[in-house]
Structure formats: C-alpha cells, structure tokens
Amino acid sequence: xxxxxxxxxxxxxxxxxxxxxxxxxxxxxxxxxxxxxxxxxxxxxxxxxxxxxxxxxxxxxxxxxxxxxxxxxxxxxxxxxxxxxxxxxxxxxxxxxxxxxxxxxxxxxxxxxxxxxxxxxxxxxxxxxxxxxxxxxxx
Numbered sequence: 001x002x003x004x005x006x007x008x009x010x011x012x013x014x015x016x017x018x019x020x021x022x023x024x025x026x027x028x029x030x031x032x033x034x035x036x037x038x039x040x041x042x043x044x045x046x047x048x049x050x051x052x053x054x055x056x057x058x059x060x061x062x063x064x065x066x067x068x069x070x071x072x073x074x075x076x077x078x079x080x081x082x083x084x085x086x087x088x089x090x091x092x093x094x095x096x097x098x099x100x101x102x103x104x105x106x107x108x109x110x111x112x113x114x115x116x117x118x119x120x121x122x123x124x125x126x127x128x129x130x131x132x133x134x135x136x137x138x139x
Contacts, residue, residue, distance in 0.1 A: 008046060009033045010087055013070065014077040021060050021082065021090050022048035022068070037078055044069050047094050060090040 008023040011033070022045035026036040036043050046067045049060035082090075 005029055007033070009080065010082045010090070011037070011045075012051070012079045012082055013045070013075055015070070015074050016076065019051040019058070020045070020048050021051055021086070022046060025067075033080055037075075037080075038072075040072060042069055042071050049090055049093070058086055060086070060093060062093050 004027055006025050007028040008025050010021065011024050013020045013022070024033060024036060025044045025046055026033065031040075044067045047062065048065060048068050049062045051058045052061050053059075
C-alpha cells in the first residue's frame with residue numbers, strides 16, 4: 001500500500017484554552033493549508049505546543065502529545081505567518097527533527113548480533129519497566 005503524501009505547515013491557533021503552535025497535516029494533492037483551516041470540520045495538528053508569554057516574548061511549551069484533533073468551530077483565530085524566531089524555538093523542541101524542520105521517521109539500525117539471532121530463530125523479549133508507586137515519575 002502506498003503512503004499518502006502529507007504536508008506539514010506550522011500555524012499559530014487561538015483556542016478558548018489558549019494560544020497554540022503546531023504543524024497542521026494535510027494532503028497537498030487535494031488540499032492547501034488555507035482550505036484545511038477554513039473549510040474542514042476537523043483536522044490534526046502535530047506536536048502541538050502551548051504558547052507561554054514571558055518577558056522576552058512568546059515561548060512554546062510542548063504538550064507531550066504527538067497530535068491533537070481540532071474542530072473548526074473551536075478556533076477563534078489563526079495565522080499561517082509564524083515569526084521565524086518563534087518557529088526556531090519550537091523546532092528546537094520537536095522530537096526527531098530532520099533537515100526541513102519536520103519530524104522524520106525512525107530508522108532502525110541492525111547490529112550483527114540481531115542478524116545472528118534472526119538467522120537462528122531467536123527472539124528477544126522486551127519487558128516493560130513499571131515504575132514503583134513511591135517513584136517521582138508516578139503521578
């Protein structure tokens with residue numbers, strides 16, 4: 001199955017809960033960013049960040065979510081003209097940044113030991129790490 005082409009353009013969006021910066025995902029063969037923002041009922045915003053006002057200006061704080069789905073009716077205001085300095089700050093926090101400033105797919109590296117295990121039919125089990133209740137990482 002062939003993957004659908006996806007364009008990811010940064011936008012600032014004002015929702016009732018605050019000002020957000022993220023990458024809006026859409027299919028560039030059938031849509032443009034303006035169409036997605038103005039006409040679609042729902043669209044996805046990848047790696048959204050809440051914009052926090054500080055003395056030096058706006059500062060992005062990633063929400064820790066890979067994407068959020070926004071309904072058009074929720075938007076109070078948006079802009080596709082994100083200041084370059086703000087965009088640089090935002091891109092510095094994005095995981096797996098590629099040269100274009102967009103998240104890139106993970107590339108799995110193969111070690112000789114893994115290749116040997118595959119030949120012999122061995123499989124390694126991954127045991128998830130469960131934090132203890134007293135740990136500072138548990139909420």
